[in-house]
Amino acid sequence: WRRWGRAVGVLREFEEGCATPIGRLRQVVDAMVVEMHAGLASDGGSKLKMLLTFVDRLPDGKEEGIYYAIDLGGANVRVLRVQLGGKRSMILGHEGESNPVPRNLLTNSTVELFDLVAMTLKHFVEKDENGHKLVVEKTKELGFTFSFPVKQKSVSSGVLIKWTKGLFIEDTVGRDVTQCLEEALARRGLNMRVTVLVNDTVGALALGHYYDKDTVAAVIIGAGTNACYVERTDAIIKCQGLLTNSGGMVINMEWGNFWSSHLPRTPYDIALDDESQNRNEQGFEKLISGMYLGDVARRVLYKMALESDVFGDAIGGLSTPFALSTPMMAAMHEDESPDLREVARILEETMQVLVPLKTRKLVVRVCDIVTRRAARLAAAGIVGILKKMGRDGSGGAPTGRTKSKTRRSVVAVEGGLYAGYTLFREYLNEAIREILGEQVSRNVVLRITEDGSGQRLNRDSCRQSQTV
Numbered sequence: 001w002r003r004w005g006r007a008v009g010v011l012r013e014f015e016e017g018c019a020t021p022i023g024r025l026r027q028v029v030d031a032m033v034v035e036m037h038a039g040l041a042s043d044g045g046s047k048l049k050m051l052l053t054f055v056d057r058l059p060d061g062k063e064e065g066i067y068y069a070i071d072l073g074g075a076n077v078r079v080l081r082v083q084l085g086g087k088r089s090m091i092l093g094h095e096g097e098s099n100p101v102p103r104n105l106l107t108n109s110t111v112e113l114f115d116l117v118a119m120t121l122k123h124f125v126e127k128d129e130n131g132h133k134l135v136v137e138k139t140k141e142l143g144f145t146f147s148f149p150v151k152q153k154s155v156s157s158g159v160l161i162k163w164t165k166g167l168f169i170e171d172t173v174g175r176d177v178t179q180c181l182e183e184a185l186a187r188r189g190l191n192m193r194v195t196v197l198v199n200d201t202v203g204a205l206a207l208g209h210y211y212d213k214d215t216v217a218a219v220i221i222g223a224g225t226n227a228c229y230v231e232r233t234d235a236i237i238k239c240q241g242l243l244t245n246s247g248g249m250v251i252n253m254e255w256g257n258f259w260s261s262h263l264p265r266t267p268y269d270i271a272l273d274d275e276s277q278n279r280n281e282q283g284f285e286k287l288i289s290g291m292y293l294g295d296v297a298r299r300v301l302y303k304m305a306l307e308s309d310v311f312g313d314a315i316g317g318l319s320t321p322f323a324l325s326t327p328m329m330a331a332m333h334e335d336e337s338p339d340l341r342e343v344a345r346i347l348e349e350t351m352q353v354l355v356p357l358k359t360r361k362l363v364v365r366v367c368d369i370v371t372r373r374a375a376r377l378a379a380a381g382i383v384g385i386l387k388k389m390g391r392d393g394s395g396g397a398p399t400g401r402t403k404s405k406t407r408r409s410v411v412a413v414e415g416g417l418y419a420g421y422t423l424f425r426e427y428l429n430e431a432i433r434e435i436l437g438e439q440v441s442r443n444v445v446l447r448i449t450e451d452g453s454g455q456r457l458n459r460d461s462c463r464q465s466q467t468v
């Protein structure tokens, strides 16, 4: 081995740069709380937008009737019809469809995008569960899950602040997305009205609360990341005089944009940010979410390939941005075969490099460092929310009949990264225990809600809970 030491040096340096000892996690927790306060105090007061949702009541399982929902949150548009039966956990039936948004529509024009959404809905609504044609006479009410930052004006309307997650259609920014959808529905002759506009995080919170009334926050960890929670209206300083029936309101944090100098950031993260379409934005998301983790790992491997000969002479796809997806990285990380066969296969198939076992082990280490940091930072974020709500066991809780120490707090978690990546989930849960301590963390439950906004809504989702 020539220059093996250099590859190890790259690894060591990266590992140090990504370190998340408990002290640093606590700093991130506190920074999150500070930024939450700042974002609630004034618009623009923090990188955390802390958006009002006007949602002041969450479903409690008593709902009845047939509901339609449409979900636009990235590269797919999904429609859903659910029948709720009125007793908790009685979702009588649901069905849905999911269609990819063609790549050119992700950047073309508002009209084209919303026409596609309207057509998807029309096809779905105008046939019943058995595929028979339905005549839609009455105006139907529609829930619209739109998972991009929106400045809401009411529970059913709001203007797009900016696109994220690969959608960039300039002329939508600043427009009311409910109006865009309703106009498209009208163009397509569909008699439907948007009665609620939420993002996926709020959808996950609603679904979580439907099953368990102790659900106080929701976090999405998929391609992107975001969180929301229930805040007391009197703590939402930026809209003084705001009153809600419940005294609370769901706040959409848009936490993907969180930033703090305490976040561990390496040259690889800086390069990824520099080359991204949204430089200096979504900083927390770039450290945590599925859209980026694979690429952070790839950048480190590329550096190793340049500095040493551990990948032989071939660079292959290592220099290609996003050649390594996060699910691929996860599969390498979780390869349990003694000769790391899966690692070899993935490196060969996706990156055209053939590497010996010793190098494969290095690759697994890189995946581990990337994922561990991501999971631990997400955990610190979650504890930050709990702390802001006085549910982290540290005392100083807002007034309440039950002591904060004994209150059970459920956090609904949704997204492919958390649900599909076991080691990520384990690191996250472990870090929450580490920060909160055994006793307090016993009252914190992270529960996977399978797709509160989309089609996998089902009764099993309430069984997959896990106490951290």
Ligand code: ADP
Pocket (backbone or CB within 6 Å): 073, 074, 075, 221, 222, 223, 224, 289, 290, 291, 326, 327, 330, 331, 414, 415, 416, 417, 420, 421
């Ligand atoms: P979205 O965030 O677009 O709504 P999902 O919540 O389904 O979609 O998350 C999809 C993302 O989660 C993918 O982009 C991928 O990065 C990540 N992901 C999905 N499955 C896995 C897995 N098994 N291991 C690691 N990451 C995964």
